[in-house]
Amino acid sequence: MKNILVTGGAGYIGSHTVVELINSGFNPIIVDDFRNSDPLILAGIEKITNKEPLTYKIDICNKEALEIVFKENQIYGIIHFAAYKAVGESVEFPLKYYFNNLVGLTTILECMLEFSIENLVFSSSCTVYGEPAGVKEVTENSRKVKPSSPYGNSKLISENIIEDTFTANKHLKTICLRYFNPIGAHPSGQIGELPHGKPNNLLPFVTQTAIGKHEKLTVFGRDYPTDDGTCIRDYIHVVDLAKAHVKTIKFLENEAEGLNDAFNIGTGKGTSVLEIIKKFEKISNQKLNWEFGKRRSGDVIEIYANAKKSFEILNWKAELTVDDAIKDAWNWENTLKKFNR
Numbered sequence: 001m002k003n004i005l006v007t008g009g010a011g012y013i014g015s016h017t018v019v020e021l022i023n024s025g026f027n028p029i030i031v032d033d034f035r036n037s038d039p040l041i042l043a044g045i046e047k048i049t050n051k052e053p054l055t056y057k058i059d060i061c062n063k064e065a066l067e068i069v070f071k072e073n074q075i076y077g078i079i080h081f082a083a084y085k086a087v088g089e090s091v092e093f094p095l096k097y098y099f100n101n102l103v104g105l106t107t108i109l110e111c112m113l114e115f116s117i118e119n120l121v122f123s124s125s126c127t128v129y130g131e132p133a134g135v136k137e138v139t140e141n142s143r144k145v146k147p148s149s150p151y152g153n154s155k156l157i158s159e160n161i162i163e164d165t166f167t168a169n170k171h172l173k174t175i176c177l178r179y180f181n182p183i184g185a186h187p188s189g190q191i192g193e194l195p196h197g198k199p200n201n202l203l204p205f206v207t208q209t210a211i212g213k214h215e216k217l218t219v220f221g222r223d224y225p226t227d228d229g230t231c232i233r234d235y236i237h238v239v240d241l242a243k244a245h246v247k248t249i250k251f252l253e254n255e256a257e258g259l260n261d262a263f264n265i266g267t268g269k270g271t272s273v274l275e276i277i278k279k280f281e282k283i284s285n286q287k288l289n290w291e292f293g294k295r296r297s298g299d300v301i302e303i304y305a306n307a308k309k310s311f312e313i314l315n316w317k318a319e320l321t322v323d324d325a326i327k328d329a330w331n332w333e334n335t336l337k338k339f340n341r
């Protein structure tokens with residue numbers, strides 16, 4: 001059974017990926033320092049899979065500590081999630097973001113070279129496309145722009161660091177997955193997103209408002225040039241996203257030569273903020289308390305994926321719907337209530 005090192009494996013996307021790796025016969029090894037994740041999630045992984053993945057509580061920026069993991073285990077590939085991800089916070093504390101996200105990545109890459117590990121899957125973001133000029137459906141070849149937040153920029157710089165490392169080490173097999181907007185939770189209700197503090201993202205704020213953690217949701221902006229005046233995103237179920245990582249590892253297993261490539265991981269369909277609210281109200285069978293507010297600075301108006309390349313090369317496509325994701329997110333929010341979270 002191949003060992004896959006999953007940095008940030010106790011986090012939101014990481015934990016769902018660990019489950020799908022186990023389901024597909026891989027042996028995930030988690031590295032996570034739990035600064036933005038919770039041991040509750042490890043218990044959830046175990047309940048779903050009946051397996052307790054080997055877990056190291058390590059900061060990936062600490063190279064000496066990380067080296068121990070590679071010395072103790074033969075690693076086939078790395079899926080690198082561990083990073084800061086709050087857009088607003090990154091504007092306030094850019095150095096915190098650049099340090100953690102870039103030192104983390106370079107430490108991982110150094111270990112790959114040191115321990116002769118070929119395969120890397122990196123969690124990137126559609127933020128590298130900025131605001132699409134003209135057509136809102138982006139392909140991997142769409143123009144990349146400097147993202148408006150240090151968080152986003154750390155993803156673009158990370159892609160460049162990976163590319164340069166590949167150019168100097170052509171035997172490496174490196175893939176950047178550009179996620180669109182991951183939402184939802186595992187349908188079992190055992191794992192999901194556990195945002196520390198007030199969430200920045202739309203769906204966690206919706207479910208938290210509905211359960212009474214916030215008084216109301218503010219919809220940022222009502223006069224965008226879209227059908228209903230609110231921003232449009234490509235919301236993708238986190239389980240579909242997790243499966244994309246497994247497909248990528250399987251693709252790398254069949255590649256003889258080194259490579260560096262990027263793939264869009266989205267559904268290909270855009271949904272507006274108001275549509276998300278309407279869907280939530282229907283699925284949860286309750287009214288949501290919300291109001292229009294000012295635009296949020298840095299928001300892209302409209303973007304969604306062209307995910308043909310992922311289908312053709314990785315044999316991956318989204319199977320679940322936005323409705324499935326909202327249902328699972330709501331189920332997870334209700335589960336959290338039982339844990340007093």
Ligand code: UFG
Binds near residue numbers: 085180203
């Ligand atoms: N929104 C609201 N109210 C809220 C929260 C969000 O109206 O309380 C709106 C936003 O203005 C936006 C949409 O909901 O129009 C989606 O916002 P999110 O914060 O959920 O997602 P973003 O598209 O802003 O950000 C996501 C990821 C980032 C990534 C970015 C790339 O969180 O990691 O996509 O576009 F960089």
